[in-house]
Amino acid sequence: MSVQEHDLKQDPPCTTSLGNYLWSDPPDENKWADCVHCGMCLESCPTYEQTGQEQHSPRGRVHLIKSVAEGKLQVNEQFIDPVFQCLDCRACTTACPADVDVGGLIEEARGQIRQAMPLTGLKGAVSKLFLHDLFPHQNRLNTVGSLLKFYQKSGMQKVVRKTKLLNIMPQHLADMEAIMPEVKSPVKKKYKDVKVIKSKGETKREVAMLTGCIMDVMFSDINESTINVLTRNGNDVVIPQNQTCCGALHVHAGDRDMGRKLAKQNMEAFEDFDKIIVNAAGCGCMMKEYAELFKEDREMHAKAEKFSEKVEDISKHLHDTGYEKPKTEMKTKITYHDACHLAHGQGIRQQPRDILLNIPGVDMVSMPNSDRCCGSAGIYNITNPEMANAVLESKMENVPDDVEMISMGNPGCMLQMAMGVQKYGRNQKIVHTVQLLDWAYQKEDGVKEGV
Numbered sequence: 001m002s003v004q005e006h007d008l009k010q011d012p013p014c015t016t017s018l019g020n021y022l023w024s025d026p027p028d029e030n031k032w033a034d035c036v037h038c039g040m041c042l043e044s045c046p047t048y049e050q051t052g053q054e055q056h057s058p059r060g061r062v063h064l065i066k067s068v069a070e071g072k073l074q075v076n077e078q079f080i081d082p083v084f085q086c087l088d089c090r091a092c093t094t095a096c097p098a099d100v101d102v103g104g105l106i107e108e109a110r111g112q113i114r115q116a117m118p119l120t121g122l123k124g125a126v127s128k129l130f131l132h133d134l135f136p137h138q139n140r141l142n143t144v145g146s147l148l149k150f151y152q153k154s155g156m157q158k159v160v161r162k163t164k165l166l167n168i169m170p171q172h173l174a175d176m177e178a179i180m181p182e183v184k185s186p187v188k189k190k191y192k193d194v195k196v197i198k199s200k201g202e203t204k205r206e207v208a209m210l211t212g213c214i215m216d217v218m219f220s221d222i223n224e225s226t227i228n229v230l231t232r233n234g235n236d237v238v239i240p241q242n243q244t245c246c247g248a249l250h251v252h253a254g255d256r257d258m259g260r261k262l263a264k265q266n267m268e269a270f271e272d273f274d275k276i277i278v279n280a281a282g283c284g285c286m287m288k289e290y291a292e293l294f295k296e297d298r299e300m301h302a303k304a305e306k307f308s309e310k311v312e313d314i315s316k317h318l319h320d321t322g323y324e325k326p327k328t329e330m331k332t333k334i335t336y337h338d339a340c341h342l343a344h345g346q347g348i349r350q351q352p353r354d355i356l357l358n359i360p361g362v363d364m365v366s367m368p369n370s371d372r373c374c375g376s377a378g379i380y381n382i383t384n385p386e387m388a389n390a391v392l393e394s395k396m397e398n399v400p401d402d403v404e405m406i407s408m409g410n411p412g413c414m415l416q417m418a419m420g421v422q423k424y425g426r427n428q429k430i431v432h433t434v435q436l437l438d439w440a441y442q443k444e445d446g447v448k449e450g451v
């Protein structure tokens with residue numbers, strides 16, 4: 001069904017429409033203006049690698065997005081499939097000599113698609129449940145976390161796994177259950193009555209911290225490690241209680257209105273701080289790009305640009321402000337995976353590697369194509385499991401055999417890589433870079449034995 005055939009009564013087309021994009025906030029013409037169709041981006045694209053099809057390449061996607069703007073193509077299946085098969089990994093922008101922002105175009109095009117053809121039926125209900133009713137509400141997420149904790153601790157998980165009850169679930173959901181990390185208590189809740197978590201030594205600065213939505217349910221131990229590392233290095237840490245989900249999952253799914261709503265809430269929550277520390281690459285990248293969501297609102301656009309300047313990945317913050325190098329040996333062989341939204345999205349590659357290299361005893365083995373997407377891509381591994389699995393398989397082929405750990409800076413990648421380890425019979429431990437630094441400090445302090 002095309003937009004023209006679709007019932008348009010639900011949302012009046014706006015004045016900023018462009019060709020066959022009938023709603024506000026259409027793809028930005030300036031983003032494709034520099035594309036000269038050279039094809040230098042093709043080899044970098046995981047979906048082109050898998051399909052060999054032009055429409056699943058960056059160049060092909062740019063062409064399709066432009067064709068709709070020129071009125072040559074309608075918003076129909078032929079358009080939707082390539083747009084939603086994109087991982088939004090940004091590898092093409094790194095490869096492109098003209099810096100064409102294909103990921104940004106994809107997100108804007110998805111916004112148009114979801115307004116033209118809102119998800120209905122089961123897909124619509126599931127999308128609403130997660131994107132509207134769950135992720136923006138930390139209390140509800142915490143309840144889910146408590147249920148998962150009960151499931152893990154009560155022995156129910158063991159029974160479910162033993163009785164093969166998981167066989168009735170779709171395979172990719174069963175795979176996810178198998179790698180679910182141990183759920184611990186969320187740090188936002190833990191520090192809800194603490195105004196400032198004081199630096200362990202002399203205070204050099206104050207920073208605010210994003211605790212994230214799923215991050216604080218599934219990986220609150222990484223949030224704890226982030227606080228430990230920050231406070232050890234002269235940072236007073238504040239966790240604003242009115243912060244919310246960054247909105248990345250919403251924007252990737254085409255729900256830009258919800259993305260804007262969450263962006264506004266976070267901009268208010270972090271207004272009084274000069275530095276906002278983020279330990280999840282996807283969230284950091286989104287928060288640095290909030291201005292993209294307000295292209296049609298000059299005042300909010302300017303505010304968002306100012307806000308984004310304050311957002312900093314933990315590895316870059318440590319690198320730029322200086323931090324205590326651990327002194328005790330960790331003795332481990334490790335490789336590093338570049339999360340797309342850290343390497344391609346934020347240009348952060350060396351800083352996390354330096355953190356690992358500065359831990360005595362850590363033997364770093366480089367991973368070929370370390371900045372190739374792992375297939376996680378937000379909720380892509382749930383919405384596009386076949387392509388996500390194919391991309392993961394390629395990724396796992398590049399993981400060196402003899403390493404004990406794979407380090408990275410994004411929770412989505414951690415889950416996906418854990419799935420890869422499990423699926424392909426590997427035995428590496430998946431760690432966040434800041435976690436390893438925290439463990440090194442703990443070992444030095446005699447709190448933690450080994451790793």
Ligand code: SF4
Nearest residue numbers: 035036038039041096
């Ligand atoms: S996106 Fe960049 S690399 Fe790809 S075809 Fe266009 S100009 Fe060339």
Ligand code: SF4
Nearest residue numbers: 045086087089090092
């Ligand atoms: S963002 Fe990634 S998947 Fe999408 S076109 Fe670019 S390289 Fe391909």
